[in-house]
Amino acid sequence: MRAYRVPAFLSAPEWQEVPEPTPGPGQVVVEVTAVGLCHSDIGMLEIPPTLAESLGWTAPFTLGHEIAGRISALGAGVHNLALGTAVILASSSCGNCWYCVRGHSNNCLYGNVNRGAGDDGGLAPYVLVKTPRDLLELGDLDPVAAAPLTDAGATAYHGVNRVRNLLEPGSTAVVFGAGGLGSFAVQLLRVLSPAKIIAFDPSLDKRSLAMELGAHLALPGVSAETVEEVRNHTGGRGADAVLDFVGTDATISAGVSSVRPGGAYGLVGAAGGTLTTPGGWYHLLPKDGEIFTYEGSSLADAQGVLALARSGLISSPVETFAFDDVEEAYRRLRAGTLRGRAVVTFD
Ligand SMILES: [Zn+2]
Ligand SMILES: [Zn+2]
Incomplete structure (x- = not known):
């Protein structure tokens, strides 16, 4: 064959x-x-x-x-x-x-x-x-x-399940990357939680797909303004959970810094980025929060x-x-x- x-x-x-x-x-x-x-x-x-x-x-x-x-x-x-x-x-x-x-x-x-x-x-x-x-x-x-x-579906499901307990009414979930896995994550967050869903993706087409699948807001790719944007859309509190399906230096740093105290950042994307710590760990990490990663x-x-x-x-x-x-x-x-x-x- x-x-x-x-x-x-x-x-x-x-x-x-x-x-x-x-x-x-x-x-x-x-x-x-x-x-x-x-x-x-x-x-x-x-x-x-x-x-x-x-x-x-x-x-x-x-x-x-x-x-x-x-x-x-x-x-x-x-x-x-x-x-x-x-x-x-x-x-x-x-x-x-x-x-x-x-x-x-x-x-x-x-x-x-x-x-x-x-x-x-x-x-x-x-x-x-x-x-x-x-x-x-x-x-x-x-x-x-x-x-x-x-x-793609099951891996996104695993990540959404990891943060479900944080997503009470009035919460916000952020998804970086609305491709194969991220587009499932948007749907799963919509079905399994009452959270407001904000998707970030540089592609206009993927942002429109994210909106069709249930995102409340779709913003262009992660940039130096992302942390500020997340704060603006969460009444200054920060995201309750961030699921990062990209995994570059930029998304890792923005994701970790966008999480509210007690929130969670999950790294799934395999772009191979690293987390640098300007100002030291205590400045950067979500206070009382969680950073996790998984495969599959x-x-x-x-x-x-x-x-x-x-x-x-x-x-x-x-x-x-x-x-x-x-x-x-x-x-x-x-x-x-x-x-x-x-x-x-x-x-
Ligand atoms: Zn795969
Ligand atoms: Zn086994």
Whole structure:
């Protein structure tokens, strides 16, 4: 079968011919119907081989970690799943480690290797699922809309859940970046909290999308005025919570400084910024507040966001591309010109 793969670390992805996977004992094969493309796919191309090896990654591997499909083959001993079932694939986790047992599968000790991240992913007609606990039933949800829920949707959900207790009536939540994850965060904040939502994004198109999805105010990209703007829109108090889906020096510094005493700043964006401390930590950090960071999402996060989609409470803004046009989709992702998520479809 034809697959879109990373041939070696620090090299450009390419089309390769690979054998169709067959399931070993306890494994499942899924016929892919839709795959969302993620910024982290691009980041993976820049990972130094030493870091990749320390994560347990091997190359070549097939890209694509936001996968929807249909179960097409069951390995020996898999009795709780049925051929033909429509599924989405949540992030891979072992189910047995200290974190998984406590429901924090996003911190799974064996979760560094995932489909499309150091192991074969969904940009191919079939994908092997080594840990079928990751499969969640899709029901009658559209696979194109559901594919981005597995990562972009579930990761945004994890962040919103982290700050929900701060978002009482009259509160304000700030979202930096209204792209793939931020556009889900805006919707989730609207559905799960009474907070006023302020989205920041340099793209006019993404600001208009944020407004359509429930933001109360959408402002241009983060700048030297951002902290002041947040104060002006919160009666001088500052934001109760900031979720930063960008992660540059500018957004980190503005985010941390925009939070009210007792509020929270969450860093999710992987732009690689650092926090400098002019005036010292005590001047900069939110007093009595919280700064947190995380990667990815748990099985429960994926279930939660799937349930909200099933209830019609959130939607997935997507642009679709044929499998053959995957390179064009990545070009648009790099250029930042997508409205919502790029989803590659197979038919
Ligand atoms: Zn991702
Ligand atoms: Zn685990």
